[in-house]
Amino acid sequence: MNILLLEDNKKLNQTITKRLKLKGYKVDSYLDGNEAFNSITEGFSCFILDINVPNIDGIKILKKIREFYDEVPVIIISASTELEVIKESYAFGCNDYLKKPFFIDELEIKVQRLCQIKNDLIYFDGNCYFDYKSSVVFINNEEQRLTKKERLLMNLFLTKRNQVLSYDTIQNYVWEGSFASLESIRSLIRRLRKALSNRYIETVVDTGYIFKST
Known part of the structure; x- marks a missing residue:
């Protein structure tokens, strides 16, 4: 962090x-x-x-x-x-x-x-975790490096785990106050889902997304 x-x-x-x-x-x-x-x-x-x-x-x-x-x-x-x-x-x-x-x-x-973040290694489950120091996701011990926007989104999700994040919240944090189209946000979500094997990010219809982990 x-x-x-x-x-x-x-x-x-x-x-x-x-x-x-x-x-x-x-x-x-x-x-x-x-x-x-x-x-x-x-x-x-x-x-x-x-x-x-x-x-x-x-x-x-x-x-x-x-x-x-x-x-x-x-x-x-x-x-x-x-x-x-x-x-x-x-x-x-x-x-x-x-x-x-x-x-x-x-x-x-x-x-x-x-x-609400106390550790450098944040585990999503037994097989997947995020290393804050290196900004790397590990899935089954395989390294997945993230782009800057993917890292910012990951950081936001982990700060607000199991809470719904609106499109505006994601835009303000990840795009640092600049405008981002809904398609740009969806594209970023798709890339992060791909890196995470599509297991953690759920869509909240007409609202935004939620990152669910144990």
């Missing part, structure tokens, strides 16, 4: 990054709001944002994230205790708010709870 971290305190940034990487997460960390802003459509599964950072603040980045992704978890970390700032964060769609100073364990627990 890939996480975007925005924290302008270099020492805290390094500490959070190190801890999350030790837990097996991929972390792209930024000290500058503008750099983070320009990277939000790179298929992240979780965002951790400080508010008071150089150039573009965390609230503006949160608002932009929600233009692209309705459901990707966003955690705000901030030293601000102002009620209006906290209310504004939730109003624009943050999933959780963590006040500084905090224990890194607190942040780690929130990431695990919100993203």
Whole structure:
């Protein structure tokens, strides 16, 4: 799972990054709001944002994230205790708010709870699993490499296993906010079904798809 971290305190940034990487997460960390802003459509599964950072603040980045992704978890970390700032964060769609100073364990627990993915190897059943570190599917010990869009779709399905995903949700996450025709989505589904031996992805008529696994 890939996480975007925005924290302008270099020492805290390094500490959070190190801890999350030790837990097996991929972390792209930024000290500058503008750099983070320009990277939000790179298929992240979780965002951790400080508010008071150089150039573009965390609230503006949160608002932009929600233009692209309705459901990707966003955690705000901030030293601000102002009620209006906290209310504004939730109003624009943050999933959780963590006040500084905090224990890194607190942040780690929130990431695990919100993203619901705790292992690098995600098993669909006894014969099939997805390796997050290498972005490879293994079926009966045979390797199936995925394209970027297939990886993004796989990541979305695994974050929301056994939940119905609408066409709009898939478009916003996999196409990173750009338009995708229904046929483009169906074509991507067909390719992923082929890679997975067509056993896990079910169509929900006129709505979208659901990834069913044990």
